[in-house]
Amino acid sequence: GENVEQHPSTLSVQEGDSAVIKCTYSDSASNYFPWYKQELGKGPQLIIDIRSNVGEKKDQRIAVTLNKTAKHFSLHITETQPEDSAVYFCAASNTGFQKLVFGTGTRLLVSP
Amino acid sequence: EPEVTQTPSHQVTQMGQEVILRCVPISNHLYFYWYRQILGQKVEFLVSFYNNEISEKSEIFDDQFSVERPDGSNFTLKIRSTKLEDSAMYFCASSGLGGPNEQFFGPGTRLTVL
Numbered sequence: 203g204e205n206v207e208q209h210p211s212t213l214s215v216q217e218g219d220s221a222v223i224k225c226t227y228s229d230s231a232s233n234y235f236p237w238y239k240q241e242l243g244k245g246p247q248l249i250i251d252i253r254s255n256v257g258e259k260k261d262q263r264i265a266v267t268l269n270k271t272a273k274h275f276s277l278h279i280t281e282t283q284p285e286d287s288a289v290y291f292c293a294a295s296n297t298g299f300q301k302l303v304f305g306t307g308t309r310l311l312v313s314p
Numbered sequence: 315e316p317e318v319t320q321t322p323s324h325q326v327t328q329m330g331q332e333v334i335l336r337c338v339p340i341s342n343h344l345y346f347y348w349y350r351q352i353l354g355q356k357v358e359f360l361v362s363f364y365n366n367e368i369s370e371k372s373e374i375f376d377d378q379f380s381v382e383r384p385d386g387s388n389f390t391l392k393i394r395s396t397k398l399e400d401s402a403m404y405f406c407a408s409s410g411l412g413g414p415n416e417q418f419f420g421p422g423t424r425l426t427v428l
Contacts, residue, residue, distance in 0.1 A: 234415040245318075245405050245419035246357060291357060295415050301347070301359035301370055302417060 204229040206294050208305030215282050216313055223308045225292035226274040232294040235268060235275045236302065240289045250277070282312045316340045318420035320406050326426045327396055335391045335404050335423045343410030346389045347417060348381065350374070350402040357405065363389065396427045 205228040215221050227235075233254035238246035252259045252266045252275065259266050263282075268275040279286055289309050293302040319338045327333050339346050348360040361371045363381055380392045389408075393400055403424050407417040 236416070238419070245421045248416065248418060251416065293357075300415075301362055301372070302349075302357075303359065304357040306356045 204232055204294055204296075204303040206292060206303050206305040208292050208308060210308060211306065212309045212311070214311045214313065217282060217284060219282055219312075221277075221279045221282050221286070221310055221312075223277045223290055223292070223310070224274060225276070225294075225305050226272075227294040227303075228273065229294070229296065230270075230273065231296045234295045235266070236293050236295075237264075237266060237277050238291045238293065238304075240291060240307075242288075246291060279310075282310075284312050284314050286310060287312045318406055318408055318418055320404075320420040320423050322423060323421065324424045324426070326428065329398060329427055330395050333393050333396055333425065335393075335406075335425070337389045337391075337406030337420055338387050339389055339406065339408030340410065340418060341387075343408035343418075345369075345409045345417075346381075346383070347407040347409075348391045349405045349407060349419075351405065351422075352402045360391075360404075393425075396425075398427050401425055401427045 208225045236251035237249050239249045240246045250264050250266050252268050263280045265278040289307045291307050292305040295302050321336045346363040349357050351357045359372050361375045362369045378394045382390050403422045405422045406420045409417045
């Protein structure tokens with residue numbers, strides 16, 4: 203089955219810096235890759251996603267890139283703010299209403 | 315903005331007892347899921363549900379677990395005889411008109427088994 207690896211496990215940046223979180227997946231049939239932000243005591247919140255027919259997607263300060271050949275995808279956050287501090291999870295899924303397989307999470311800390 | 319709701323927020327139970335976790339998915343969504351997250355670990359898939367039947371389940375979802383959509387709004391997860399290792403955060407999710415893969419999560423129920 204699908205296996206998703208995520209790095210780094212923790213990431214500390216200064217406010218205004220960029221942050222990059224990387225994930226790799228194992229199942230070449232996976233075609234949907236969402237990113238979730240989880241704040242303490244809350245459920246995962248979908249922040250951006252990308253499908254396998256697209257190489258890059260951007261939404262304001264957040265962007266995601268996908269390399270299908272290498273089976274990896276990345277989350278890029280520019281101009282980080284303290285409120286970006288949270289745990290970020292990548293996930294992968296294949297067609298239909300299939301399960302999401304999550305990565306192990308990255309704890310992002312943005313210092314003022 | 316529509317959201318998934320879950321009750322209770324925290325459930326404490328004794329080992330061997332039955333618990334029912336409740337979820338109200340986003341209205342008009344058609345696909346429903348349960349996930350769990352053991353403290354400090356990643357989110358794990360338990361089960362997906364569509365058209366009033368289970369569409370996929372993980373190896374975690376054994377005979378002690380069941381799901382039900384008793385009416386047009388609620389979606390429940392029942393654990394028949396809880397074990398200590400069932401202690402976790404349980405998240406309900408739903409997806410629908412935006413594409414079956416876009417799953418929106420509820421705030422979770424923290425289950426503590428003593």
